[in-house]
Amino acid sequence: MNAKPSAPQPVAGDVRPAAGDLRQDAAGLVRLGERIKDWARELGFDAVGISDVDLTDAEAGLQAWLDAGHHGQMDYMAKHGLKRARPAELVEGTVRVISVRLAYLPASVVMPTQASTVSPAVSPAVSPTRAPPASATPLADEEAARAARGRGRHDWRAGEWQRIGAPGEAVVSVYARGRDYHKVLRQRLQRLADRIEQAIGPFGHRVFVDSAPVLEVELARRGGLGWRGKHTLLLHRDAGSFFFLGELFIDLPLPVDTVAPTADPPAASAELAPPAASPSAAVATVVPVAAVATVADAPPRPADGQHCGQCRRCLDACPTGAIIAPYQLDARRCISYLTIEHRGSIPVAFRRAIGNRVYGCDDCQLVCPWNKFARVTDVPDFDVRHGLDGSSLLQLFAWSAQDFETRMAGSAIRRIGHEQWQRNLAVAIGNALAMPSLDPVQRGALVDALRDACAGATPLLREHIDWALAQDLGSET
Numbered sequence: 001m002n003a004k005p006s007a008p009q010p011v012a013g014d015v016r017p018a019a020g021d022l023r024q025d026a027a028g029l030v031r032l033g034e035r036i037k038d039w040a041r042e043l044g045f046d047a048v049g050i051s052d053v054d055l056t057d058a059e060a061g062l063q064a065w066l067d068a069g070h071h072g073q074m075d076y077m078a079k080h081g082l083k084r085a086r087p088a089e090l091v092e093g094t095v096r097v098i099s100v101r102l103a104y105l106p107a108s109v110v111m112p113t114q115a116s117t118v119s120p121a122v123s124p125a126v127s128p129t130r131a132p133p134a135s136a137t138p139l140a141d142e143e144a145a146r147a148a149r150g151r152g153r154h155d156w157r158a159g160e161w162q163r164i165g166a167p168g169e170a171v172v173s174v175y176a177r178g179r180d181y182h183k184v185l186r187q188r189l190q191r192l193a194d195r196i197e198q199a200i201g202p203f204g205h206r207v208f209v210d211s212a213p214v215l216e217v218e219l220a221r222r223g224g225l226g227w228r229g230k231h232t233l234l235l236h237r238d239a240g241s242f243f244f245l246g247e248l249f250i251d252l253p254l255p256v257d258t259v260a261p262t263a264d265p266p267a268a269s270a271e272l273a274p275p276a277a278s279p280s281a282a283v284a285t286v287v288p289v290a291a292v293a294t295v296a297d298a299p300p301r302p303a304d305g306q307h308c309g310q311c312r313r314c315l316d317a318c319p320t321g322a323i324i325a326p327y328q329l330d331a332r333r334c335i336s337y338l339t340i341e342h343r344g345s346i347p348v349a350f351r352r353a354i355g356n357r358v359y360g361c362d363d364c365q366l367v368c369p370w371n372k373f374a375r376v377t378d379v380p381d382f383d384v385r386h387g388l389d390g391s392s393l394l395q396l397f398a399w400s401a402q403d404f405e406t407r408m409a410g411s412a413i414r415r416i417g418h419e420q421w422q423r424n425l426a427v428a429i430g431n432a433l434a435m436p437s438l439d440p441v442q443r444g445a446l447v448d449a450l451r452d453a454c455a456g457a458t459p460l461l462r463e464h465i466d467w468a469l470a471q472d473l474g475s476e477t
């Protein structure tokens with residue numbers, strides 16, 4: 001933990017005692033907890049919650065996941081063992097965790113320009129001003145409120161499905177279209193820590209954003225920031241799931257938040273399903289989910305705060321069957337893992353199901369009813385850069401290593417490197433070439449691009465290019 005040795009600063013507002021005295025002052029801790037939430041909101045976080053550090057009942061799930069090898073090549077997941085579920089062992093002195101949520105869905109995705117507006121022919125059931133279906137659940141009022149907030153708002157998910165099914169388009173998952181979120185959240189969390197220190201003097205703390213072995217979703221759930229969806233991500237009824245999480249581990253015994261009560265998901269309706277043109281709907285799962293062994297003797301998930309009800313859309317929509325059971329994700333099958341975390345050759349069995357997703361995947365979130373009115377971000381850093389919401393495979397495959405470095409500076413994508421980027425694009429191009437609906441001119445251009453790239457390709461890239469060329473339906477005629 002960072003406990004800066006500087007002298008206590010003048011105290012702001014009504015939080016008077018220095019950190020040492022505060023630990024014994026129950027009323028002061030309550031006030032400080034409230035002020036911290038105010039400061040977090042002032043810093044632009046959408047929500048903030050405080051939890052204790054007892055993740056004992058998450059340990060079995062984590063251990064089962066690791067034992068089953070579901071982490072694949074992500075050795076860092078196994079490296080710290082159960083410390084991931086033991087914040088006080090990871091950072092000595094930690095007694096509370098402040099979790100924050102920050103939405104990343106850019107307004108341009110939700111309110112597309114005319115050029116990228118979905119044509120009614122693609123998603124006929126979608127009407128921008130249509131209220132959600134009447135719900136027989138107690139959520140009807142909330143649904144109406146959500147509809148009012150979203151009035152005039154395009155059902156942005158239809159636009160995403162359209163691109164996922166479009167031959168020649170390259171789909172980068174929504175979270176990676178702007179600047180790298182790690183830096184954005186880290187800076188804001190550090191400012192929050194500084195603000196607390198200004199008020200109470202030095203205190204033990206450490207900032208985490210996806211960077212260390214921490215069970216972030218579980219901590220945020222316990223801090224009341226949402227519930228765990230069957231796709232394993234955190235969801236909130238007013239925010240959906242398109243948000244990032246970050247944490248401040250602290251040594252102050254602040255009062256903890258409670259987990260939200262249970263409710264059913266919004267009533268399912270045809271308009272929420274991916275259109276038939278979407279590969280998620282059209283491409284058969286590589287290995288049927290039923291055929292995948294789930295972890296035996298799995299302890300049941302705690303029932304508190306669940307709002308998925310009988311819904312299982314995310315499980316059914318996953319192109320690779322990666323959600324092998326509710327709340328169990330085999331990362332080795334997940335397109336996000338295969339395109340971002342997995343080094344080396346992408347297993348052939350998964351290549352077709354990857355479709356045109358070249359970095360990450362959003363399908364399990366796009367089908368989720370709670371994301372129809374997912375919260376839109378007001379963080380300019382998450383604005384789409386370099387046309388990543390509307391680029392073609394051809395455009396992105398043409399980037400040289402230098403182009404990639406320059407354009408992806410400040411983006412999370414840069415981490416995978418140019419070779420892996422091209423590997424992913426080659427797979428997506430192969431899948432485009434396998435589509436009968438691909439325009440012949442575009443087909444020719446894609447084949448030429450692949451052939452041109454053979455000269456100077458690394459063995460890894462060459463193998464993916466050869467696979468892609470072998471998918472070309474045009475080569476059969």
Ligand code: B12
Pocket residue numbers: 057058059060061062064065066074077173174175209210211212213214215216217218231232233234235241242243244245246295296297298299300301327328329331334336337341359360361362364
């Ligand atoms: C590793 C990782 C991945 C891996 C594995 C994902 C996973 N679900 O485990 C891969 C690369 C696949 C991945 C993909 C994505 N990720 Co990710 N990822 C992480 C990371 C670094 C760790 C997650 C983790 O600990 N997994 C380990 C397993 C054991 O944890 P778990 O699923 O929470 O498991 C619990 C239960 O599900 C259950 N369980 C799981 N397996 C089993 C098995 C049995 C038998 C039992 C009983 C229980 C059980 O018990 C566990 C403990 O409670 C977190 C950041 C962090 N440090 O936490 C981000 C994080 C979860 N990812 C995030 C995002 C945005 C994504 C993507 C949406 C990105 C994209 N668009 O491509 C996808 C979504 C895929 C999905 N459906 O999860 C966000 C999620 C925000 C949110 N709303 O929840 C996080 C929190 C990053 C952040 N700081 O914002 N990710």
Ligand code: SF4
Pocket residue numbers: 231317318319320321322323329333334335336360361362363364365
């Ligand atoms: S991100 Fe895509 S591949 Fe991964 S679990 Fe969700 S739908 Fe499946």
Ligand code: SF4
Pocket residue numbers: 229230231235265307308311312313314315364367368369370
């Ligand atoms: S799609 Fe359905 S089951 Fe999956 S997270 Fe959303 S509400 Fe839960």
